Structure formats: structure tokens, C-alpha cells
Amino acid sequence: MTTEQVPTALQVPARSIPVPTYLSVQAAGLLGMGCRSHTPYPALDDVDAWKLMIAEREQVSLGYLSQLFNQLPVSSETISVGGVVVYVLTPEHADAGDPRVYLEMHGGALISGSGDACRGMGAMSAMRSGLRTWAVDYRMPPDHPFPAALDDCIGVYRELLRNHSPGQLAVGGTSAGGNLAAALVLRARDEGLPTPAVVVLSTPEVDLTESGDSFHTNLGVDSILTESLMPANLLYADGHDLADPYLSPLFGDFTKGFSPTILTTGTRDLFLSNTVRMHRALRSAGIPAELHVMEAAPHGGFFGSSPEDAEIGREVRRFVGQHCVFVKEASD
Amino acid sequence: MTTEQVPTALQVPARSIPVPTYLSVQAAGLLGMGCRSHTPYPALDDVDAWKLMIAEREQVSLGYLSQLFNQLPVSSETISVGGVVVYVLTPEHADAGDPRVYLEMHGGALISGSGDACRGMGAMSAMRSGLRTWAVDYRMPPDHPFPAALDDCIGVYRELLRNHSPGQLAVGGTSAGGNLAAALVLRARDEGLPTPAVVVLSTPEVDLTESGDSFHTNLGVDSILTESLMPANLLYADGHDLADPYLSPLFGDFTKGFSPTILTTGTRDLFLSNTVRMHRALRSAGIPAELHVMEAAPHGGFFGSSPEDAEIGREVRRFVGQHCVFVKEASD
Numbered sequence: 001m002t003t004e005q006v007p008t009a010l011q012v013p014a015r016s017i018p019v020p021t022y023l024s025v026q027a028a029g030l031l032g033m034g035c036r037s038h039t040p041y042p043a044l045d046d047v048d049a050w051k052l053m054i055a056e057r058e059q060v061s062l063g064y065l066s067q068l069f070n071q072l073p074v075s076s077e078t079i080s081v082g083g084v085v086v087y088v089l090t091p092e093h094a095d096a097g098d099p100r101v102y103l104e105m106h107g108g109a110l111i112s113g114s115g116d117a118c119r120g121m122g123a124m125s126a127m128r129s130g131l132r133t134w135a136v137d138y139r140m141p142p143d144h145p146f147p148a149a150l151d152d153c154i155g156v157y158r159e160l161l162r163n164h165s166p167g168q169l170a171v172g173g174t175s176a177g178g179n180l181a182a183a184l185v186l187r188a189r190d191e192g193l194p195t196p197a198v199v200v201l202s203t204p205e206v207d208l209t210e211s212g213d214s215f216h217t218n219l220g221v222d223s224i225l226t227e228s229l230m231p232a233n234l235l236y237a238d239g240h241d242l243a244d245p246y247l248s249p250l251f252g253d254f255t256k257g258f259s260p261t262i263l264t265t266g267t268r269d270l271f272l273s274n275t276v277r278m279h280r281a282l283r284s285a286g287i288p289a290e291l292h293v294m295e296a297a298p299h300g301g302f303f304g305s306s307p308e309d310a311e312i313g314r315e316v317r318r319f320v321g322q323h324c325v326f327v328k329e330a331s332d
Numbered sequence: 333m334t335t336e337q338v339p340t341a342l343q344v345p346a347r348s349i350p351v352p353t354y355l356s357v358q359a360a361g362l363l364g365m366g367c368r369s370h371t372p373y374p375a376l377d378d379v380d381a382w383k384l385m386i387a388e389r390e391q392v393s394l395g396y397l398s399q400l401f402n403q404l405p406v407s408s409e410t411i412s413v414g415g416v417v418v419y420v421l422t423p424e425h426a427d428a429g430d431p432r433v434y435l436e437m438h439g440g441a442l443i444s445g446s447g448d449a450c451r452g453m454g455a456m457s458a459m460r461s462g463l464r465t466w467a468v469d470y471r472m473p474p475d476h477p478f479p480a481a482l483d484d485c486i487g488v489y490r491e492l493l494r495n496h497s498p499g500q501l502a503v504g505g506t507s508a509g510g511n512l513a514a515a516l517v518l519r520a521r522d523e524g525l526p527t528p529a530v531v532v533l534s535t536p537e538v539d540l541t542e543s544g545d546s547f548h549t550n551l552g553v554d555s556i557l558t559e560s561l562m563p564a565n566l567l568y569a570d571g572h573d574l575a576d577p578y579l580s581p582l583f584g585d586f587t588k589g590f591s592p593t594i595l596t597t598g599t600r601d602l603f604l605s606n607t608v609r610m611h612r613a614l615r616s617a618g619i620p621a622e623l624h625v626m627e628a629a630p631h632g633g634f635f636g637s638s639p640e641d642a643e644i645g646r647e648v649r650r651f652v653g654q655h656c657v658f659v660k661e662a663s664d
Contacts, residue, residue: 008366010349012552017342020545034340213352213599213628217553220344267545267604276599276625283624284643291623292615293608296545311616 017221020296026306031296035223041231047142050235054112061113065120068304074123081159084152085137087119089126098326101160102131103196105153105173105180107300109229110205110236111140113176121174124304128313129200129320131170134160138180145238150246153184158193166194170324171259175271175300178204182249182278189257198323199261200316203271203299204278206250208233208242212273225270225299250278254285261289262319264312266297290319349553352628358638363628367555373563379474382567386444393445397452400636406455413491416484417469419451421458430658433492434463435528437485437505437512439632441561442537442568443472445508453506456636460645461532461652463502466492470512477570482578485516490525498526502656503591507603507632510536514581514610521589530655531593532648535603535631536610538582540565540574544605557602557631582610586617593621594651596644598629622651 019031039056042049069076073092078085106113106121113121114137122135138152160169173181178201189195210228220226237247245252252258261282265275275291282289292315294301294308301309351363371388374381401408405424410417438445438453445453446469454467470484492501505513510533517527542560552558569579577584584590593614597607607623614621624647626633626640633641 008364009351010363010366010553010555012347012349014346015344015548015551017344017545017548019341020543022543031342032340034342211352211354213349216347216349217600218549219347221342221549223342267608268549272599273627277627279625280627280643283647291625293611293623293625295605295609295612311612315615 023296024302024307027296027302027308030302030306031223031298033223035220035226038227044231044234050111050142058108058112058114058117062117062120065117069116069120069123072123072127074126076119076123081156084139084156086156087122087135087137089119089122089133089135091126091130091132094130094132095326097328098132099164100131100168100170100324100326101164102126102129102133102170102172102320103153103157103160103181104133104135105138105171105177105184106135107173107175107177109232110149110176110179111232114140121177125172125174128316129170129172130317131320131324141235141238146236146240146247149180149236150183150187153180154187154191157184157188157196161193167197168324169196170198170200170320171196172200172202173204174202176205178202179206179208179247179249182206182252183246185259186245186249186252195257195259196324197259198320199259200320201261201263201275201278202316203265203269203301204263204274205229205271206248206274206278208237208248212271212277214270214273218268218270218272221268222270222298223268250274250281252281254282254287258282258285258287260319260323261287262292262316263289264292264294264301264316266294266299266301268296268298270299288323290315355628356634356639359628359634359640362634362638363555363630365555367552367558370559376563376566382443382474390440390444390446390449394447394449394452397449401448401452401455404455404459406458408451408455413488416471416488418488419454419467419469421451421454421465421467423458423462423464426462426464427658429660430464431496432463432500432502432656432658433496434458434461434465434502434504434652435485435489435492435513436465436467437470437503437509437516438467439505439507439509440472441564442481442508442511443564446472453509457504457506460648461502461504462649463652463656473567473570478568478572478579481512481568482515482519485512486519486523489516489520489528493525499529500656501528502530502532502652503528504532504534505536506534508537510534511538511540511579511581514538514584515578517591518577518581518584527589527591528656529591530652531591532652533593533595533607533610534648535597535601535607535633536595537561537603538580538606538610540569540580544603544609546602546605550600550602550604553600554602554630555600582606582613584613586614586619590614590617590619592651592655593619594624594648595621596624596626596633596648598626598631598633600628600630602631620655622647
């Protein structure tokens with residue numbers, strides 16, 4: 001196609017989209033709440049306004065996540081790895097002798113989700129995988145833009161490698177955490193480190209350029225992610241090329257190696273294309289990769305307690321267990 | 333949720349959706365053509381008008397499919413199985429001693445796609461799987477509504493079982509053909525027949541009630557399937573319950589058994605929910621099932637010759653080969 005033949009954009013009329021009748025009460029309830037509204041993004045250089053906006057956003061999610069953490073049967077310990085805070089979250093039912101660790105990068109658009117929010121998301125992840133989980137409280141903008149977060153995550157991964165075989169390590173994250181999880185594996189590989197046994201990418205933000213089709217087709221359809229995240233992406237990138245694979249792992253060269261990966265998304269997810277394209281990129285390179293798509297689910301799925309999420313959780317747990325195996329040592 | 337609390341439908345404003353820049357020339361070309369228009373469906377009881385409409389639709393696709401068939405390195409033989417016409421399509425590169433057969437049900441909304449169109453679609457399928465393919469020219473409405481088509485397909489399957497182990501048989505179809513392929517396996521199982529080694533469901537019309545979310549979210553976004561197919565579904569059902577699993581296999585009980593299945597769709601597909609829900613239904617029942625979603629693809633994917641379709645074709649070929657194995661007999 002030459003530049004003269006610019007294809008016509010599709011004109012889609014306004015529509016009313018009902019809540020599907022066959023969803024669980026929790027899922028239908030979330031969709032029935034309509035679109036979440038956000039305070040607008042500040043100008044890129046208005047550091048104080050960013051800090052205020054981030055604080056406001058964290059206030060909203062923190063109450064929910066703190067309450068959730070208190071309800072989950074997960075114990076928490078806080079450690080420091082080279083100055084980086086890590087929450088070590090152990091599900092009560094976990095085998096004390098199980099050496100496996102799930103390294104979790106939290107969500108929050110690469111600008112929020114620290115502290116108790118990080119711990120809450122890590123606890124949810126620990127319940128889902130069933131594994132002892134290290135939730136990294138990585139540094140973020142505006143004070144610490146790229147590559148601070150990735151530096152922190154790779155530092156923690158290096159520390160884990162000191163006492164674990166790579167076969168005992170899982171790496172994962174949701175949304176922005178999926179970005180860092182995938183970028184971490186690419187960078188580990190590039191630096192000659194062994195890659196983890198398995199990777200979990202839940203509705204991952206693997207393309208900070210936002211080139212995917214669902215950034216258009218699901219805009220206004222996804223009731224959770226209701227707008228472009230570009231201002232946050234630019235704040236995070238701090239002038240670096242958004243298409244660099246360490247910022248947008250979708251554009252990495254997976255023929256040079258990557259770990260077996262399970263990817264999850266929903267049909268209404270603004271990151272549907274992110275997820276589907278990442279799956280295809282991995283498969284094209286011959287990497288074992290599984291895709292699971294939740295019917296009618298917006299970004300992040302339904303509530304963690306919904307039957308739909310529980311079902312996807314079982315897929316994640318199975319996939320992680322298949323690739324990251326707990327070999328009990330002989331007792332003699 | 334009580335009936336008093338009907339959740340609010342989502343109001344999505346009109347949008348302009350550009351053609352993604354990273355697609356192949358073929359894929360971008362198809363999307364750039366805009367939405368396909370159709371002659372309206374006739375009244376349900378106007379048999380002559382239906383026959384005219386079906387003839388007009390077949391005229392459009394027939395030229396393309398006949399030309400395609402002539403270009404493909406596939407030989408064709410026509411046989412009759414209990415009065416049902418079957419095109420036996422053999423890829424030139426197929427091993428003459430390979431006993432495996434791919435049983436293909438053609439697409440066409442359960443009302444069209446017979447004759448040379450059936451043969452053309454079967455040849456495309458044969459090229460994709462690499463297997464000798466039996467393409468069933470099943471009876472259709474208005475003269476032969478449900479269960480005529482399914483009766484024909486199950487009859488051909490029974491015939492194949494006379495000379496083949498079920499491990500040598502694959503069953504598949506695209507769109508309406510995916511409906512019949514899945515219904516055939518359910519019915520075979522219910523009638524005590526062995527199920528095939530593998531099933532291929534490409535953007536399958538597994539829910540004639542059209543309850544899936546993408547019937548709303550992708551309406552006007554899918555440039556190929558641009559409207560509800562309900563009139564054709566009702567003509568096919570002929571008064572039978574649309575939710576019966578033999579008409580809408582999505583509602584089958586897969587805990588009673590089903591074959592390993594690969595499912596394919598696109599993010600713009602009107603049948604995205606059909607495909608995703610079928611994948612989840614199979615997985616929930618513990619059936620091995622793989623999902624592959626093509627970025628930005630409408631119903632039926634891009635042209636068969638596009639790199640995107642070729643990549644999905646390789647996934648299908650691999651999955652079929654994994655589950656339906658050609659064991660060469662010892663030569664002594």
C-alpha cells in the first residue's frame with residue numbers, strides 16, 4: 001500500500017451495549033456501574049499536580065486493597081533488597097518447604113500502586129498462584145522515571161537468583177506490572193541472566209505507544225480503563241523512546257528467547273490488543289504461550305472474587321505449576 | 333441481582349476507527365474496504381425470496397472460491413455417502429499412505445455455501461491442515477432445515493468410522509461450519525460413537541441465540557459480518573429451540589466429553605464472544621483447548637493469503653498434528 005492509498009477509517013455509530021445476562025452477579029454488578037471517571041492528567045512538567053493526582057488515585061484503591069489484604073489468608077513480611085522494599089507474602093496453605101517464589105510487579109499505570117496497595121495486589125497474586133510471592137515496591141515517577149522501576153525489579157530478580165534456580169522462579173504482573181514483568185525477562189536475557197521458569201502477564205501494558213486496535217475499538221467499551229494512558233506513559237518514559245523494548249516489551253525480539261508465558265485479558269479490555277499481539281509475538285517466535293480471554297471483561301477482569309476470575313485463576317495456577325515445579329527433596 | 337436492579341446499558345459514542353498501521357498489506361487492504369453490505373433478509377415464510385437471496389449471495393463468493401480452487405495444488409474427487417455429496421480434496425504434497433481424514437463442514441450462515449463454494453472452502457481447509465479433506469455438501473434450508481444438515485454430517489462421520497480409527501479423524505469448520513462441527517461431536521458422543529482425535533473451530537457460530545457480548549461490542553466494528561444473522565438462524569432452526577445444544581453447541585455439557593479443540597477468532601470478529609465462550613466452556617470442563625486471536629481481524633480473518641492467516645494456519649496444522657498422529661506402518 002503506498003502512502004497515497006490511505007485506507008478509510010471505519011465510522012462506527014453510537015451504540016447502547018447491554019450487560020450480558022449470563023454473567024455472575026459480581027461481574028454484572030461491575031459492568032452495571034458504568035464507566036469509571038478519573039481526574040484529568042496534569043501537564044507533563046507539573047510535578048506537584050502529578051503528585052496530587054497520584055495521591056488522589058491511590059486513596060481510592062487503597063481502602064479496597066487494605067481491606068482485602070486483611071481478609072486474605074496471607075502473611076506478610078517486609079524486607080529490603082539493596083534499598084528496594086519487597087513485601088514477602090506467604091499464603092497460609094503454602095508448603096513451608098516449597099522453595100518457589102513468584103516475583104510480582106504491581107499495577108498502577110507505572111505511576112501508582114506503592115506501599116499498602118503493592119502489598120494488597122501482591123497478596124491477591126499470592127492467593128492466585130498459591131506461591132510465596134515477592135511484591136516489589138519499585139520506584140516511580142515523577143521523582144523516579146524510567147529506568148528506575150526496571151532497575152529495582154532486575155535487582156530483586158538478581159537477588160532471588162542467588163538462592164534459587166531459575167526453575168524455581170515465576171515472574172508476573174497485571175497491567176503496568178505486566179509491562180515490567182516482560183521487560184525484566186527481556187533485560188535479564190540480554191544481560192546473560194537465566195530467564196524464569198514461567199511468566200504471567202495479566203492484561204499487560206506491553207505497548208506504551210498504544211498502537212493496538214483495541215485502543216480504538218474498546219475505547220468507551222472498557223468501563224475501567226476509560227482513556228488513553230499516554231500522559232502517564234510519557235511521564236514514565238522521561239524522554240526515552242516509547243517503542244524501546246524495555247518500555248514496550250511487545251517490540252522485543254523473542255526469537256532470542258523468552259520464558260513460557262500465560263496471558264489473560266477480556267473482550268472489553270482496552271488492552272485486548274496488547275495481550276493478543278503479545279501472545280502472537282511469542283508464538284511466532286516459538287515460545288510456549290497460552291491465551292485466555294474472559295467474556296465481556298474490562299481491564300483487570302471482574303472483581304477478584306467473581307467466578308469468572310476464579311476460573312482464570314485456576315488456569316494461571318495450573319500453568320505456573322506445570323512450568324515451575326516443586327520437587328520435594330528426598331527425606332533420607 | 334433482582335429484576336428491580338436492571339444494570340444500566342453502556343452508552344458508547346460514535347467513533348472513527350483507523351486501520352492499524354502494522355498490519356500486512358492484505359489485511360490493511362481488507363479493513364480499508366469498509367463494511368460489506370448485504371441484501372436484507374426476507375420474511376421467514378417467503379421461500380422464493382430466500383432462494384433468490386441465497387443465490388445472489390452465492391454468486392458473489394462463488395467466483396472468488398472457484399478461482400481460488402483452480403489455483404490451489406489440491407486434487408478433487410466427488411463421492412456420494414448415502415446420498416450426500418462429499419468432495420474429497422487431497423493436497424498434492426500429502427503422503428499417499430496417510431490414512432488421516434479432515435472432515436470439513438463449510439461456512440455460509442447455514443443457508444449457503446454448497447457446490448463449488450463447498451469445494452473451494454474445503455480446498456482452503458485442506459491446504460491449511462495438510463490432510464486429505466472430506467468437505468460435506470450438506471442439505472440446507474429453506475427446503476431442508478434442521479436437523480437435515482446435522483443428519484448428513486453425522487452420516488458421513490459414521491461412514492468414515494467404518495474404515496478409520498477415531499484417532500485418524502479431525503473434524504472442523506469455519507463460522508456456520510464450526511456450528512456443525514461442534515454439534516456433530518456432541519451428537520456422536522450422545523449416540524455412543526467415538527469422538528474424533530481433534531476439532532478445529534474457526535470463528536464458530538456456536539450460539540444461534542446470539543447472546544454473546546460481541547454481538548453488541550463488535551457490531552459495526554466487524555466489516556464482514558455487519559448484522560445479526562438471526563433470520564437465517566430461525567430459518568435453519570425451523571421452530572426448534574435455538575438454545576438446543578445441537579443448534580447452539582456452546583450450551584452443550586462438555587463434562588460428558590469432547591475432543592481436544594483449537595479455536596480461532598479476531599479482535600473485531602462479531603463472533604469473538606462465541607469463540608471465547610466456547611473456549612472457556614471447554615476449559616471449564618477440563619477439555620484440552622487452545623485459543624488464538626488475530627489482532628484487528630473481522631469475521632473469517634483476513635484473506636487466506638495474508639501472513640496473519642498463514643500464521644494462524646500454522647497453529648492449526650501443529651495442533652491437528654499433535655492430536656491426530658500419522659503413524660507410518662513398518663515396511664517389512
